[in-house]
Amino acid sequence: MTMPVSSPLRPTSSRPAGSIGPGSRPAVASSAIAPLLRGADRAVTVLASFPQAAYLSVGDDLVALVTSDGIRHPNAVVLGLASTGRPLDRLAIAPVGRIGRHGLSIGGLELHIVRWWDPRPRLRGSTPAALRAASELTRQRLAAVVGPLPVPSDTALAAALASSLGTVVAALRAGDDVAAFVAAQRIIGLGPGLTPSGDDRLAGLIAGTLVLAPSVASAASVASAPSVASAAGADPVGATERLGHAVAAAAVGRTTSVSAALLRHAAAGQMAEPATALVRAWVAADRDIVRATDRLLAVGSSSGRDLTLGLLAAVELLTDERAGPSHTAPSHTAPTPTGRTRPTPPRTHDDPRHHTTGRHN
Numbered sequence: 001m002t003m004p005v006s007s008p009l010r011p012t013s014s015r016p017a018g019s020i021g022p023g024s025r026p027a028v029a030s031s032a033i034a035p036l037l038r039g040a041d042r043a044v045t046v047l048a049s050f051p052q053a054a055y056l057s058v059g060d061d062l063v064a065l066v067t068s069d070g071i072r073h074p075n076a077v078v079l080g081l082a083s084t085g086r087p088l089d090r091l092a093i094a095p096v097g098r099i100g101r102h103g104l105s106i107g108g109l110e111l112h113i114v115r116w117w118d119p120r121p122r123l124r125g126s127t128p129a130a131l132r133a134a135s136e137l138t139r140q141r142l143a144a145v146v147g148p149l150p151v152p153s154d155t156a157l158a159a160a161l162a163s164s165l166g167t168v169v170a171a172l173r174a175g176d177d178v179a180a181f182v183a184a185q186r187i188i189g190l191g192p193g194l195t196p197s198g199d200d201r202l203a204g205l206i207a208g209t210l211v212l213a214p215s216v217a218s219a220a221s222v223a224s225a226p227s228v229a230s231a232a233g234a235d236p237v238g239a240t241e242r243l244g245h246a247v248a249a250a251a252v253g254r255t256t257s258v259s260a261a262l263l264r265h266a267a268a269g270q271m272a273e274p275a276t277a278l279v280r281a282w283v284a285a286d287r288d289i290v291r292a293t294d295r296l297l298a299v300g301s302s303s304g305r306d307l308t309l310g311l312l313a314a315v316e317l318l319t320d321e322r323a324g325p326s327h328t329a330p331s332h333t334a335p336t337p338t339g340r341t342r343p344t345p346p347r348t349h350d351d352p353r354h355h356t357t358g359r360h361n
Contacts, residue, residue: 024103024110024111024112025079025080025081025109025110025111025112026080026111026112026113026114027077027078027079027080027103027104027111027112027113027114028077028078028113028114028115028116028117029076029077029078029113029115029116029117030072030073030074030075030076030077030116030117030118030119030270031116031117031118031119032074032075032119032120032265032268032270033061033063033075033076033077034116036058036061036063036099036100037077037099037100037102037103037104037113038100038101038102039100039101040100040101041098041099041100041101042058042059042098042099042100043058043096043097043098043099044056044057044058044063044096044097044098044099044104044106045057045095045096045097046091046092046095046096046106046107047062047257047258048194048258049088049089049091049092049095050088051067051083051086051088051089052066052067052069052070052071052083052088053065053066053067053070053071053073053076053088054066054088054091055257055258056097056099056106057257058099061075061261062075062257062258062261063075063076063077063099063104064076064077065077065079065088065091065104065106065109066078066079067079067081067082067083067087067088068080068081068082069082069083069084070083071272071273071274071299072117072119072272072273073119073262073265073272074119074120074262074265074270074271074272075119075261075262075265077104077111077113079109079111087109088107090107090108090109091106091107093107094106094107094108095107119265119270119271119272119273119276120210120211120268120269120270120271121211121271121276121279121280122214123211123212123214123215123279123280123283124215124283124284125215125216125283126212126215126216126282126283126285127216128216128318128319128320129319130285131212131215131216131282131283131315131318131319132315132319133285134281134282134283134285134289135282135311135312135315137289137290137293138278138282138289138290138293138308138311138312139312141290141293141294141297142293142297142305142308142309142312145294145297146297146305157190157191157197160186160187160190161187161190161191161197161198161201161306164183164184164186164187164198165183165187165201165202165205165309165310165313166313167179167183168180168183168184168202168205168243168313169205169313169316169317171183171239172209172236172239172240172243172317173234173236173317173320174234175234175235175236175239176239177239177242177243177246180239180243181243181246181247181250184202184243184246184247184250185247185250185254186198187199187201187202188202188247188250188251188254188255188263189251189254189255189256189259191302191306193300193301193302193303194256194258194259195256195258195259195262195300195303196255196256196259197302197306199251199255199259199260199262199263200259200302200303200306200307200310201306201307201309201310201313202247202263202266202310203262203263203266203271203307203310204266204275204306204307204308204309204310204311204312204313204314205240205310205311205313205314205317206240206243206244206247206263206266206267206310206314207244207265207266207267207269207270207271207275207310207314208271208275208279208310208311208313208314208315209236209237209240209314209317209318210237210240210241210244210268210269211269211271211276211279212279212282212283212314212315212318213237213240213318215283216318216319236317236318237318240317241267244263244266244267244268245267247263247267248260248263248264248266248267251263251264272299272307274292274295274296274298274299274304275296275307275311277292277295277296278292278293278295278296278308278311279311280292281293282315293308296308
């Protein structure tokens with residue numbers, strides 16, 4: 001359950017974050033948030049807390065503090081404590097702390113970082129055919145677990161998600177930045193939960209494309225073949241990179257701050273560990289594909305499924321496995337200094353810091 005912070009409290013410790021005192025515990029962290037953890041001492045506030053994860057606001061940034069049995073998000077600090085001991089419960093009564101100098105201090109927890117991991121995996125080479133075959137095992141598993149059409153209970157929402165994501169893929173394949181953004185913005189923040197379904201699918205598509213593209217390209221360069229299937233002259237990977245930045249900017253005020261942060265990481269090709277494990281299994285084409293699929297599908301009430309669908313859409317884009325609409329939607333554009341057009345980002349609305357939910361997606 002979300003535990004909103006209604007009033008600021010004083011930090012429970014006057015010792016700077018990162019100080020190694022008698023009660024200090026070792027922790028591991030994502031290199032994506034190294035600037036926050038290695039930088040100067042700064043205030044951090046609990047935005048939402050659950051048994052396995054707490055989301056901490058650091059100015060305009062966000063850090064996930066997770067238990068050892070929680071999900072390693074691309075912006076996570078991982079405790080060496082399991083959720084069974086409820087170590088994050090104390091953050092509800094002491095929601096203000098410090099971050100920096102290689103550590104984090106909050107809720108009576110004094111953590112110092114002893115190891116880092118990279119949330120953007122570097123993969124070995126694969127081929128479009130091999131990637132399609134491997135991802136097909138995930139598609140089959142998805143159908144077996146949640147049915148041939150894995151949709152939310154709201155059929156109108158399901159149709160909007162599927163149609164828009166298919167249009168995004170078609171537009172990226174054609175190199176149409178404007179149409180891709182217009183279709184993407186229709187599903188930013190669409191769906192319930194802390195990370196809405198539309199955001200999760202976009203995150204999977206964007207991060208998956210950026211992570212898998214070098215793998216396909218490296219194999220293609222050896223075979224002297226085109227690396228990514230696309231319309232003549234189009235650069236779907238470059239278009240995806242631009243879309244990622246546009247979506248991350250547009251998400252502020254349109255979705256929850258937790259989801260907006262994860263979209264920023266997706267734009268850098270950074271993913272949660274279960275998603276990383278699945279793309280690694282695809283490229284390795286090993287027996288772990290079904291197990292990795294099940295791990296990702298188990299994330300949240302719908303996030304794992306939606307991330308999986310986004311990753312499968314990335315495979316469609318990179319291998320020209322057409323599964324979505326072939327047309328792109330008309331869009332409004334804004335001129336750039338070069339005379340080209342670019343998507344006009346939507347206006348922001350409510351403050352995402354107040355957009356919390358009782359369901360952890």
